[in-house]
Amino acid sequence: MFYQWYEMNHAVMAPWRAAAEAMRLAYANPLNPFAETYAGRTASASLEVFERATRRYGKPDFGLYETPVDGKAVPVCEKIVWRKPFCNLIHFERTLPKRRERDPRLLIVAPMSGHYATLLRGTVESLLPHADIYITDWIDARMVPLAEGTFDLDDYIDYVIEMLHHLGPDTHMMAVCQPAVPVLAAVALMEAAEDPLSPASMTLMGGPIDTRINPTAVNKLAKDKPIEWFRDNVVMPVPFPHPGFMRPVYPGFLQLSGFMSMNLDRHILAQRDFFEHLVKNDGDAAEKHRDFYDEYLAVMDLTAEFYLQTVETVFMRHALPKGEMMHRENRVDLTAIRKVALLTVEGENDDISGLGQTQAAQTLCVNIPETMRQHYMQPDVGHYGVFNGSRFRREIVPRIAAFQRAHARGGQPVRQVIVGGKTA
Template identity: 45%
Template sequence: MRYMATYDLMETIRNTNQWLGASAAALGAYPAMSLFPNPAMEWMRAWGEVTERTFQRMVVKPDWNIPTIVGASGKDRIITVEKEIEGAFGDLIHFKVAKRTSKKPRVLLVAPMSGHYATLLRSTVHSLLPDCELYVTDWHNARDIPVSAGKFDVEDYTMYLVDYLRHLGPDTHVIAVCQPAPLTLAATAYLAEDEPDAQPKSLTLIGGPIDPDANATDVTDFGHRVTMGQLEEMMIQRVGFKYPGVGRMVYPGLLQLSSFMSMNSEKHSKAFSDQIARAARGDASEHDKHNNFYDEYLAVMDMTAEFYLSTVERIFKNGEIAKNEFVVNGKKIDIGKITTVAVKTVEGGNDDISAPGQCIAALDLCTGLPDAKKASHVEPGAGHYGIFAGSGWRNNIRPLVMDFIHANGGVAKKPVKKPANKNAAA
């Protein structure tokens, strides 16, 4: 029962605020209130609407809601999401484009497991779909996974990626965003040594902490400042009775969200006060800029305790990937075994989470890879989110990534038939 009470206390506070918001919204919308034209009633209703939506979103997994894309013929292509591989801790999903006939490069987009759902990459997915046959790792919320499913740490995560790459085959191109970059690099090295025929053709690492000490940030400073005992004592709780994963030790999403919000508390406070004012004036809408951002930002998921703690200890504190000392299932992974997979790193010039220098360290670790198969890019002025979902991604990074994929074994183009030369020898 240790820490189960605190987990349920957080859920109780969230649930109570959601109820208060719903009550205020209902009371403010009551017809009798119209008899008293007092702006306070409109403010109460607006506060209730924003508050109810805010706290309700914290326990809802967002839908993908990928809009249609335009095919080569100019017709809309509907996107459907299909489960390719189902697992206890995550699924491999396929974004199938209806009536697509032309072959596209097969791409595995590895989503981060860092407190948000894979839907955080929604805009990234939509931007890649016209040019890729896209697969995405869809990690599950730990509070919904029964204790009987067992543990899930960085080694299990790595083996999930190995299994996905085995399934997709050697003609696959991998894009890893943020947190999974070091583990994706390890999974590729695992295959390079044991099953070279299953390794992907290219690997693009975006804003990942390959060597967290290469350029210190608040994240890396926190990792070194706090001991593992303190981290386990402060951050780890046991899932309460409300969810299927009751009894599982987790790093709660609500706890991480509170940390996220406190880092920019003034900015978030202003955003919500402005939204309440817009709702009171009738200017707010279901899919306005505020709701589009916070519906995703507030939707958080729990991580298993062993995954969170092993990430901090092995990736950040011990630097096992940076030192090329990472071990999976008793087997030491040698990143130098990667000799044929083209590797590209992408960093943001203003990234304050994985600062420039942390990700490009992967290229130095690939000692067996010729320089011709290495590439890197630093996007000037881009923050962490902007390197995979902002204008920097759309205008500069995505075209560079697609060029890299095509240059390293993308779908082969049909040869162009030249007209016969009548003067050529028979």
């Protein structure tokens, strides 16, 4: 009943939110003689903080309409090129000169851990000048009718393999956080089957490959409780009138609550600072706050079977690093990976995937030649800084671009790029 109470609370607050927004607009109206007074700005700020604290945040847009390529701005068109009930594959198609040598084709596998794929907007934006990008756009489970069936970790791996088959040969792949495990498993299965469409390279960023190494608070929570506790306490049916009515899910608002409780003081201070920026009429700082929390507070539900299988396989049994992970009837054998180059990236201060958890892939994939592997640890960044922010753009993006160009498998020639004064 907890999910139903949550929905009822939103419904009850709806008229209060509407009234608060109407009053805020009245106080902020330039025709209002009190709009520019301290009292007027204080009232307007209070009403906006209330409205934002009680609203439901919908799925944001990527909003990427152009990117710089070879020093010139080129248009970007967002297209869905592959559809399944639980995921769409989005292509950020750039309008480039026909005779220009192609950039690497990159499939970014976004995390399915409560936030939408738009959480990686900055990741996509930073890589667009260097690659032809596709990204997984996972569907909110509460929007998928029960008639579409179930979706678990095995299905997730199947989706990744199908997308690689759709994109064709010489595709590079990047997994950010949670998908590091299913992506690594998918590559191992394809290599074991000698699949010619296995990716040219895989980049694993801040992922829980082996959570026995430097376990974080998230890892310890999963380890301290039996799987039955998660099934009984955090799995709930989708309430009416959502399309996924009665589908068992792990609600996104529970995941968000967990993330926020880890740094509650920081979020409280952020709300206080936002209020003060509004009162002082500091528009730029207030807009940055809005942009961040519009994304951070937009959450999606996960299917119960995917959530429970992931918790048990990755965080409780550590099945992948132990060599015990199964994909349906097949064991996932990481020693089968021989032809796919591997880049692992970690953040020094990551409090979600501890330092060393992602690097573990380098040890487990023993048959990848040394010339086809690389590890990089970014100093002074946490989990978010591994895939977004100024250090990501300045330090990590050039390494990813250079690595993918160095490990292209052939076909059409890939344009060379200068990184750090050297041709990559």
